Amino acid sequence: MSKAQFPSIRMRRIRQTDWVRRMVAETRLSVDDLIWPIFIRDGENEREPVTAMPGVDRLSIDLAVEAAKKAVDLGIPCMALFPNTHPDKKTADGNEACNPENLVCRATQAIKSALPDIGILCDVALDPYTDHGHDGLLEDNTILNDETVEILTQQALNQVEAGCDIIAPSDMMDGRIGVIRDALEFAGHTDTLIMAYAAKYASAFYGPFRDAVGSGDRLKGDKKTYQMNPANSDEAIREIALDIAEGADMVMVKPGMPYLDIVRRVKDNFHIPTFAYQVSGEYSMISNAAEQGLIDRQSAIFESLLGFKRAGADGILTYFAIEVAEILNS
């Protein structure tokens, strides 16, 4: 009788040809897995490259609508919109976040009226709007929690009234999911989805994003009093449990690649739609390494995204979404 060891067992048998490798693949990447984050700016017919993110542009609203059209044609289910707010509109309290005519609201309205069938996700956090670059209200070097939650709730309602489908609080204040959920219910927005940036770490990999939204140069200090310590894992589980209890429909882990263990723990523990954000620094590392000929761009992109799926993510926010969807569709 053959024994369960070499040579009766040869692991390479299932790797020998493309067809068998495809047949035994445990995870797959599909266009349905992709959420595409884009940056919005003022003006018309404006496309302004983000220096820190080669290949990514800030788009005026008319071009954002065209971009959304492309996403719909490729089958991408959802886009995330981030505003590059004019410096004149940035204040200490970030109250431009609550202006119904702000960039992100106008972009949401324009995209939803042209393309009602694509999901629109909007961040809830004050950093695109504050003159100090923090996600919350700053007083004597402290980020005020409860006062920030109040303004975030107004921001969320404002975005929902503009047509946003998914509210994604990325601010990491305590208790905000519950307060926002109650406010949405009270206002009759019973179907609004909440994707909580539930386990969001204080990360160096957000650097290029802060350039894209124009908050990087302003940021005083760091975000370590509200974003998580990269050393911690159990704490992420507590954060996720709280956000689910407070009414989140979906949760997110962020950044992506250095935190795949967290994605796996979350998926195994909670069985809830779980997303990962391949953040700006991850995008720029892959892009720049490929640009310099150090790695193969397409293989590196697909390997990185498959890694998220293997870790248990149901979907990925990625700046590569269009490029990946084009390849998957071809």
Ligand code: PBG
């Ligand atoms: C805002 C926010 C950040 C990102 C998404 N929402 C930056 C930050 O928290 O400093 C980062 C996304 C990226 O790096 O691609 N709170």
